[in-house]
Amino acid sequence: MMFGNPLTLLTLGPIVAGFAFMLLAWATPPSKRAEVSQYIRILIFAFALLLFALSTLMFLESYSGISWTQIGLNNYVYDNCANADVAIEAGGCSLVNGFGVSWHVGVDGLSFPMVWLTTLLIPVSMLVEWDAKKGPQFHSLILMMEGALIGVFVSLDLFVFYTFWELTLIPMFFLILLWGGDDRKYAAQKFFIYTFTASVLMLLGILVMYYYTHVPVWEGNMTGRAFDVTLMASSSSTLGTSFLGGFGMQKAVFLLLLVGFAAKMPSVPVHTWLPDAHVQAPTAGSMLLAGVMLKMGAYGFIRLAVGLLPAALVHFQVLIVILGMVSLVYGAIVCLGQTNLKRMVAYSSVSHMGLVFLGIATMQPLGIAGAIFMMLAHGIISPHLFAVCGAFKHHYHTLEIGSMRGIAKHSPWLSGHMMTAWMGSLGLPLMAGFVAEVAIMIAFWMAFGWWVILPALTLIITAAYYLWSMQRTIFEGGEDGELPESLHGEDPVDITWHENAGMFVLAALAVILGIMPFIFFDMISAFSGEFVTEVILDALNGVKP
């Protein structure tokens, strides 16, 4: 039961395989290293593609037979432990029975897009940074990262969730530290300390929820409690305001969780690790950091903070709006002043994740669907942005916006990708980001009326900094554009085939999801519709008489 589950395979498979490949690379005698490492990289890539194929097959209704729009709230597909209270007691999925820790996985309309996105981004990021030095180690770290990330999205047991949450730090930490830029030690340390401290606070929140999740004492359970999310969710919906002993405790736990998730998303004021980490991280690391790791925060926020404590969201609605708004506006304004391309893109991530907060805070089905779709769209577009930045760094050895002129003439493919990515990120119609932004804006208007002008104006700033940076980098200078000094007189080159291939996949997906958002939007809006009617409306009625 436990290991026959495809989600278990998706989670543990890459971790085990990553370790195995790492050992293989490490055990290769130095004389054969160059030769063997080629094969190892191909094997790792093939493995990642296999996992992508698996998750795509799960997605195809015609193959897997799952109608993703009809899952129902607090139900999960590929659930290895359905009816957790009965199943855990029977010992079907318990990991540590004495504590109520179980291996409980499952996906629904909220987590599946993230799982699919992760399996997509891993091979793409490998492709983009195909010839990293010490390739086998690099790629196996990315593979391990995949397992940990998917583990965060699929686990329905908070103990396991937290373990994977911390586990994602380790490969990312090493990616930054061993393959990063000049200032990598500082960046890695800052990254680690910020996210670790925040997650310790989150752990405190999780423990409080654990202490209040009483389950019937079954044989071998010493504490009489369980970490299972579905058990918490059902006790949250039956107890209402008296969940966690009362509303006051709910607020306290909500704030603790908020700190943990906001630092990961990241939202102002705990965002300062992000630009440093991004600037120093290798390209593939940045792509995963922006593409998936930031989504962990938003995912956790929706699943745990909102899903289990909806009344607290109603109470703190204004706080979330302010956090989202400040992140959005601050991120955009800071972007205007950046001269480093990667730093600018990093701040734009802060800005976009602010939109996710706004979407959630509307408490409208459309707003939450928009927020989740924003996570997906940003997960496709921002890796594209970082891939472009990485290509600049790789081929032009600089990221200073002012030092490059008229690149379009020398590197047409790179410039084309830059245009696509930049346009996608600023919310060009018919691209994925646009759909999400429009959904969030409409919901925001429905919830808060004309305040919508503020985020709408910010989108203009976004357009301004994107267009301005693109203009200066690839077009301005035209025919007589001088080359950046960092080239030291070398001939400028265009991107390699593998970079091109990886970026092309991302560009194509951004367009496809822009034209046909229903591919994912149906599943997401089915989730958010039920989420709002069954979770948030109750809370709204319960708290505001």
Added chain:
Amino acid sequence: MIPPMYLASLGAILFCIGLMGVFTNKHGIIVLMCVELMLNAVNLNFVAGALHYGDVTGWVFASIAIAIAAAEVAVGLAIFLAVFSSRETINLDEVTLLKH
């Protein structure tokens, strides 16, 4: 016969003297002797208890406590010798290699 109370009081006095000596003296051997004094106080207490309750185990306890004291002195002197052979002193104030 001496009343048990007197024995116990003498024990208490001895114990206090021993404890005082431990805290005020810096020479290893003297500290060891003070510990012996405290252990003797223990013996007096056991004997007093044995007399008071008419219980034979008190005597057994006392004799075993003497053996414990002897073992302790043996171990202590051995350790002091080891310190002395490398440091030429067993003054507690001068044995300070580990303070960092």
Added chain:
Amino acid sequence: MSALTLISDPNTAMALLPEFTLVVGVVLMIVVPNLGNGTFRLPIPNTNIRLPYFFGGERFSFNSNPRVPGIISVTTLLFSTSLALWSQMSTPIADSNVWCITTAGEAFASCEGMVDASLLQIDGFSRLLEIVFYGALMLCGVAMWSRMPATPRFMIHAQVLAGRREDERIQKLLDNRRQVDFHLMLLMVALGMSVVALASDLFVMFIGLELASLSLYVLVAFMKENEEAPEAGMKYFILGSVASAVGLYGISLLYLWNGNLQISDLASSWQAMETIDPLALTGIAFLLVTIGFKVSAAPFHLAAPDAYTGASSPVAGVLSTASKAMGFVVLLRVLVTITMPESGEAFWVPIMGLLAAVTMTWGNFGALGSENPKRMLAYSSVAHAGYLLAAVTALGLNVAREGDHVVSELIVAAMLFHLTVLVLFKLGSFLVFSMLESEGKGSKLEDLYGLAKREPLLATALFVFMLALAGVPPLSGFLSKLLLVSGIVDATVHSTMNFDDGIIATLKSIHWVFYLALLVFLNSALSLFYYLRVGWVMFFEEPPTKKRLVYAPFLRITIMLALVGTLAFGIGPLADHLLTLVSNAAETFFA
């Protein structure tokens, strides 16, 4: 006659099988290395008839090997551990496994209604502790196998003067002698500790405590060629002997008060008191000094950092695991079995709470400020003692049963679980230091620089041990801390708690012991910094040399086993088995 009964009564022999195995090991340790081709001349005048005597003379080659004593002690401890484990596992329901050994040497299957006073009591609780003690000492023994320096310095000097420094055979023999001394002491520690775990009489318990302590003083001071070891031993000895003299005085006061020292009898006398007798109170207070020293609780912990630093790493590991566990056994026996009232708080709750708070905070700040990794681990051991003391404080609240869920048992089980897994990751990290020490390093943080480049596997193991000490999920260190905190929370907070009446009012209404749980959490977060620093220097600093550490295959395997245990007892079926074991043990403790 009682000594004879001890051996002839089959029940006694079966119940005390692990201890008898240890005695056999001690005898073997004395006999085997002394075997030789010595002969004995028959005292008949004018003849020279010599009978083979087998003691002394020229040693045989098999027993002059310096490895022999280590092999004997490790095998003995392995046997004892397996026997204790087997006796624990073969009877799943713990109650049926109780044996009481009386002063006459007879074993009874129940401790009720015996004619003679009971000396030793064997049940699930003491069996589990035996396993912990023997396991820790066995790891220490394995580490000592390959690393005892051949000869003390002054001997080398003497040999150089005499011009026979090159003599291999004598070298080997001297090495063998020192190994015998060390491992004999190790077995003595094991015997003393198991007496502490089994004792049902306070004086017997004290004898065990002294046997273990005296042997430990010697072990701390053992590496004479290193100037720091005798000094560490001296400090540890002086503080320890004063503490035990004070404790013994406390015991004698209890004897004056009660007339005998049976733990069950003391407990019923204590229950019968209407107001607390000052004599008894003083006795308990003096006894607490000894215990405080053994568990290295503030303010009696001052010798601990010095002792850990000066002692060789495996011995320091024993001090921080087995010796501490022994202290907590005495603490539980004295505070919980004897002085716990029928209902309501025990009198020592405020004192223990204060001690716990001071101990864990002091330990953590001490560890933050120390540059010597062994000293850092010593302070971290102090901090861990603080966490356990917090659990003891919660135990003193004496909360009633809540449904099927017995809070006191949960807390004791948590403490036992903590003490058990501590052997894996605390002693495990000392074992890694032991490998560094073999090349004369390990007392500075710089010695760990770049260990990952020299010994990737060992560095990973040490890193995981550090994470487990800090309590990072899903390692066993997290599970043990979670259990401890659960116990404290269960004892203090009731499910009705919320912040509806305003935060200040609610915070005031919670029992103060709850804040110890919060303090445990905060201290754990703080401790991450110094634990992670070890990981940082191992992975990201440049190593001074590229040379690999000593090749000690058994020690390496042992470290890897400890690593596997640290992971496996954190999550998965093994963790469940251990939890069942400790909860059974906790149940028998209160039975």
